[in-house]
Amino acid sequence: KAGVTQTPRYLIKTRGQQVTLSCSPISGHRSVSWYQQTPGQGLQFLFEYFSETQRNKGNFPGRFSGRQFSNSRSEMNVSTLELGDSALYLCASSSIFQGNTEAFFGQGTRLTVV
Amino acid sequence: AQKITQTQPGMFVQEKEAVTLDCTYDTSDPSYGLFWYKQPSSGEMIFLIYQGSYDQQNATEGRYSLNFQKARKSANLVISASQLGDSAMYFCAMTGKSGGSYIPTFGRGTSLIVHP
Numbered sequence A: 001k002a003g004v005t006q007t008p009r010y011l012i013k014t015r016g017q018q019v020t021l022s023c024s025p026i027s028g029h030r031s032v033s034w035y036q037q038t039p040g041q042g043l044q045f046l047f048e049y050f051s052e053t054q055r056n057k058g059n060f061p062g063r064f065s066g067r068q069f070s071n072s073r074s075e076m077n078v079s080t081l082e083l084g085d086s087a088l089y090l091c092a093s094s095s096i097f098q099g100n101t102e103a104f105f106g107q108g109t110r111l112t113v114v
Numbered sequence B: 001a002q003k004i005t006q007t008q009p010g011m012f013v014q015e016k017e018a019v020t021l022d023c024t025y026d027t028s029d030p031s032y033g034l035f036w037y038k039q040p041s042s043g044e045m046i047f048l049i050y051q052g053s054y055d056q057q058n059a060t061e062g063r064y065s066l067n068f069q070k071a072r073k074s075a076n077l078v079i080s081a082s083q084l085g086d087s088a089m090y091f092c093a094m095t096g097k098s099g100g101s102y103i104p105t106f107g108r109g110t111s112l113i114v115h116p
Helices: none
Strands: A005-007 A010-013 A019-024 A031-038 A042-050 A053-057 A064-068 A074-078 A087-094 A109-113 B003-005 B010-014 B019-021 B024-026 B032-039 B046-052 B064-069 B074-079 B088-098 B110-115
Touching: A005 A087, A010 A019, A019 A087, A019 A109, A031 A074, A042 A064, A074 A087, B003 B088, B010 B019, B019 B110, B024 B074, B032 B064, B032 B074, B046 B064, B046 B074, B074 B088
Parallel strands: A010 A109, B010 B110
Antiparallel strands: A005 A019, A019 A074, A031 A042, A031 A087, A042 A053, A064 A074, A087 A109, B003 B024, B019 B074, B032 B046, B032 B088, B064 B074, B088 B110
């Protein structure tokens, strides 16, 4: 069974640009969550999608958005990049949403904003 | 609001010995889940163990066990017979309702180094 796949693994962007990250969940999983990990703030929840609908959202500005497709693949978009957006962005999939079940994480996309 | 506290930024253990990683939590939701994840240098978060707030017994998964003390709001991870491959960051996390929203919350992590 293939794991969670995130692409690309590394990105370098310039301040002010926008970026799109992709996440393919484990086959059969319909919940996809996104996290930002930085040395200063740790691991923070961005949002969760289930059946193409955003179900939960963390405390991030509107520059951070996402969507989920009918095949459960998800994309995350960050517009007007700031230096502080440099982070490891992790995607996690699970079989149910808002559930007390384990999430399976991808290896992440490391975004550097210069 | 939910909160996870991991007070040990770094821990060292000798190979084959047991080690306990501390985690305390705070929540007003009576229904919640507690998790431990391992993050090696590659970046991927690896699920280790889960404990539900209503579970009567402590969770165990192979060499991992979760020492759940509900009254003290603690969920310590015990790794028995440490191996060199256990060297990694370890994160305690919880799920549950916070202010009407479902927000998974992670601690700041503990760096574990296993010495040969």
